[in-house]
Amino acid sequence: MLKGDPMKTISVSAVALLAAGAVSAQGLPQADSDWFVAGETTIQEILDRQPNTNTARNVILMVADGNGVGTNYATRLFMGQQEGGLGEDYVLPFETTDWAAALVKTYNINAQTPDSAPTAGAMNTGVKQRFNLINLGEEAIHDDCSTVEGNELTLLSEMMTEAGRSVGIVSTARVTHATPAAVYAKTANRNWEDSVPEDCTAQADIATQLIDAMEAGIIDLAMGGGARHFLPEGTDGGRRTDGVNLVERATGLGAQWATNTEEFEGLTLDGETPILALFEDSHMQYEYDRTDEPSISEMTAAAIEYLSQNEEGYFLEVEAGRVDHASHAGNLFRTLTDGAAFMEAVATADEMTDDSDTLIIVTADHEHALAFNGYCGRGSDITGLCYGIAQEGIEHTDEPNLGSDGLPYTVAGFLNGAGSVLVEQLPEEGETEAPTETETGEASPEESAPIYSGSRSELTQEEATDPDYLQQALIPMSSETHSGEDVAVYAKGPFAHLFDGTIEQNVIFHVMNHAAFKSAE
Amino acid sequence: MLRRTFLTAAAALPLAGRAVAQTEDAPIKLRELYEGRQLSALGEDLLGERITVEGYMAPPLKADSQFFVLTKMPMAVCPFCETSAEWPDDIVAIYTKRTVDVIPFNVGIDTTGILEWGEYRDPDTGFVSMLRLTDATYG
Numbered sequence: 001m002l003k004g005d006p007m008k009t010i011s012v013s014a015v016a017l018l019a020a021g022a023v024s025a026q027g028l029p030q031a032d033s034d035w036f037v038a039g040e041t042t043i044q045e046i047l048d049r050q051p052n053t054n055t056a057r058n059v060i061l062m063v064a065d066g067n068g069v070g071t072n073y074a075t076r077l078f079m080g081q082q083e084g085g086l087g088e089d090y091v092l093p094f095e096t097t098d099w100a101a102a103l104v105k106t107y108n109i110n111a112q113t114p115d116s117a118p119t120a121g122a123m124n125t126g127v128k129q130r131f132n133l134i135n136l137g138e139e140a141i142h143d144d145c146s147t148v149e150g151n152e153l154t155l156l157s158e159m160m161t162e163a164g165r166s167v168g169i170v171s172t173a174r175v176t177h178a179t180p181a182a183v184y185a186k187t188a189n190r191n192w193e194d195s196v197p198e199d200c201t202a203q204a205d206i207a208t209q210l211i212d213a214m215e216a217g218i219i220d221l222a223m224g225g226g227a228r229h230f231l232p233e234g235t236d237g238g239r240r241t242d243g244v245n246l247v248e249r250a251t252g253l254g255a256q257w258a259t260n261t262e263e264f265e266g267l268t269l270d271g272e273t274p275i276l277a278l279f280e281d282s283h284m285q286y287e288y289d290r291t292d293e294p295s296i297s298e299m300t301a302a303a304i305e306y307l308s309q310n311e312e313g314y315f316l317e318v319e320a321g322r323v324d325h326a327s328h329a330g331n332l333f334r335t336l337t338d339g340a341a342f343m344e345a346v347a348t349a350d351e352m353t354d355d356s357d358t359l360i361i362v363t364a365d366h367e368h369a370l371a372f373n374g375y376c377g378r379g380s381d382i383t384g385l386c387y388g389i390a391q392e393g394i395e396h397t398d399e400p401n402l403g404s405d406g407l408p409y410t411v412a413g414f415l416n417g418a419g420s421v422l423v424e425q426l427p428e429e430g431e432t433e434a435p436t437e438t439e440t441g442e443a444s445p446e447e448s449a450p451i452y453s454g455s456r457s458e459l460t461q462e463e464a465t466d467p468d469y470l471q472q473a474l475i476p477m478s479s480e481t482h483s484g485e486d487v488a489v490y491a492k493g494p495f496a497h498l499f500d501g502t503i504e505q506n507v508i509f510h511v512m513n514h515a516a517f518k519s520a521e
Numbered sequence: 522m523l524r525r526t527f528l529t530a531a532a533a534l535p536l537a538g539r540a541v542a543q544t545e546d547a548p549i550k551l552r553e554l555y556e557g558r559q560l561s562a563l564g565e566d567l568l569g570e571r572i573t574v575e576g577y578m579a580p581p582l583k584a585d586s587q588f589f590v591l592t593k594m595p596m597a598v599c600p601f602c603e604t605s606a607e608w609p610d611d612i613v614a615i616y617t618k619r620t621v622d623v624i625p626f627n628v629g630i631d632t633t634g635i636l637e638w639g640e641y642r643d644p645d646t647g648f649v650s651m652l653r654l655t656d657a658t659y660g
C-alpha cells in the first residue's frame with residue numbers, strides 16, 4: 001500500500017507532473033524559442049546514447065597542463081571570440097553530447113595544491129602519488145633516492161607494450177618534463193632530468209630512462225622539446241655532465257632524429273623505426289611565437305599516423321605543456337593561444353580515429369590561481385576589460401565596469417604572480433637596506449621582509465588585450481601558482497561512459513585499463 | 522625614502538605611452554625589434570640610432586654594475602617550468618651611463634640608448650647578448 005509512505009506519494013506525483021509537462025510542451029509559450037528547441041535536441045541526443053563496450057584498441061590521453069575548469073572556460077570564450085562570435089556559447093571540440101564528462105579531484109597524497117609530476121603519475125599508474133615525484137609508491141619520499149628501490153610502480157605504457165601495442169608521447173614542453181615523463185619514468189625528483197645525485201644508483205636520470213624505454217621497445221615515438229638533457233655539456237646547449245650523448249645512443253639503436261620542421265616532415269611514419277624528435281633545447285615555443293617547429297596538432301597527427309601502423313593498437317599521451325607556463329607568467333593571452341592550439345590537436349585526434357576502437361580522453365592535471373570578475377556583458381573580450389551588461393540587445397555596453405577605485409578591471413585575473421599590483425618598495429640610492437616592517441616583532445631581526453605596496457593603474461582595452469599583457473594579480477610572487485580546484489575530464493570511444501560524476505584523478509587510469517584490457521577478459 | 526610615489530607614476534607613464542605607439546617619438550615595444558630570433562626590419566633601420574624601448578628590468582645579475590637585461594614581460598621565474606633561470610630569446614642587454622639603480626622586475630620602464638646588434642659577451646657576468654642599448658638611461 002502506498003498509504004503512509006509520503007516519499008512514494010511525492011515521487012509518484014513528481015513523475016505524473018513530468019509526464020504531463022512532456023505531453024503539453026508544445027503548448028508552452030517558450031516552445032518556439034531557439035533555446036527551448038536546442039534544449040530538447042540535447043536531451044534527445046543524450047537519450048540516444050549507446051554505451052560503447054568495445055575493447056579500446058587505441059587509447060589517446062590528451063592533457064593540457066594547468067587547464068582546469070576555469071582556464072578551459074577562458075579558452076572557450078577566447079576561441080569563440082577569435083572566430084568573431086561573442087564567445088560564451090562557443091562549443092569546444094569535446095563539448096558535444098557524444099563526449100562523456102566528469103569532474104576530477106587533483107590533489108596529491110601530501111599536497112592540497114598539486115604539481116604536474118604526481119598528477120600525471122596518477123593517470124599513468126592508477127594511484128595517487130606524492131608531490132614532486134613520479135611513479136613511485138606512497139612510501140617513497142621526494143628527493144630521496146634511497147626510497148626508489150621497491151617503490152617503482154608499473155606503468156600503463158609497460159602494460160601496453162606487454163600486450164604488443166605501441167606507445168608514443170607528444171609534448172610542447174621538454175619530453176623529460178613531468179607530464180610526458182610520467183609515461184616512461186620512475187623518479188624520486190621530477191627535476192632529475194639529466195643527472196641524479198652522485199650516490200644515487202637506484203634510478204637513472206629521466207632522459208636516460210627515456211632512451212632505456214626506447215631500447216626496451218616501450219616508447220616508440222617521443223616528440224617535444226628538451227634536447228639539452230640528451231646532449232653532453234659543450235655541444236649544442238647540452239647539459240649532461242656525464243658526457244653521454246643520448247641522441248647518438250638513440251640513433252645508434254636505429255631511431256630517427258628530427259630537430260626542425262623540415263626534418264619533422266621528412267620522418268618515416270612506418271610504425272617500426274623509433275622516432276626521437278626534439279625541436280628545442282628546452283621547452284618548445286609558445287604557439288603565438290612559434291617558428292620552424294611543428295604545432296601540437298601536427299605532431300599529434302604524425303604520432304597517430306605512425307602508431308596506427310600497429311594492428312594491435314597503441315597508447316599515445318599528448319601534452320599541451322605551455323598552457324601552464326603562460327599562466328605561471330601571468331600572461332593569459334599565451335595561456336589561451338596555447339589552449340586553442342591544444343583544442344586543434346583534440347579535433348585532429350578525433351578526426352583521425354574511429355570511436356568504435358579508440359578511447360580519447362581530454363583532461364588537465366591541475367588548475368591555476370585564475371579567477372573571473374563580474375558583472376560583464378556578453379562578448380566582453382576574455383583577455384580584456386569587463387564591460388557593462390546591456391539593458392537592451394545582447395552585446396555588452398561600451399562602458400567598462402569600474403571598481404570602487406574608479407578604475408576599470410579585466411574579466412580575468414590571477415590571485416598571485418608577477419602581475420601583482422603590489423610592487424616591491426626598493427631603497428633609494430644611498431640606503432643600504434630595504435625599508436622594513438620592524439614593529440611587528442614577527443620577522444627575524446636580521447632578515448626582515450621587504451615592503452610591497454601599490455595600487456591599480458589606469459587600464460585601457462588596448463593595453464589589456466596586448467599579447468604581452470599580464471592580468472592584474474593580488475599576492476606578489478615571481479611565478480603564479482597552481483590551484484587545487486577541480487579539472488574536468490571528457491572522453492569518447494570505448495567505455496568513455498565510465499566517466500561520470502566527480503572522481504579521483506587516478507580513476508582515469510582505471511578507465512583506460514578497463515577499456516584497453518579488462519573488457520576483453 | 523620610499524620610492525613608492527615615484528614608482529606608481531613610473532608604472533603609469535609607459536602605459537599612457539602605449540596608447541599612442543604609432544606616433545614617431547613614442548617608445549618602441551621590445552617585441553618590435555625582433556622577428557622570431559632575428560633582428561626585425563624596424564630594428565635593422567634603427568641600428569646606431571638613439572631609441573626608447575618599453576620593457577621590464579630583469580633582476581640584475583650583479584650588484585652595482587652598469588648592465589641589466591630588458592625583457593618584454595616581467596621575468597617570472599617558475600620553479601616548475603625551469604630548474605634554473607632561463608632567458609627568453611627576445612631580450613635587450615642594457616649598458617647604462619651610470620650604476621644601475623634597481624627597479625622591481627614587474628614595473629614597466631622606458632629605456633633610451635643606442636641600438637647595437639651582434640654577439641657580445643659581458644666581461645663581468647659572461648652574459649652573451651645579440652641586441653643591446655648602450656650609453657643608456659631609463660626610468
Ligand SMILES: [Zn+2]
Nearest residue numbers: 066324482601
Ligand atoms: Zn605548472
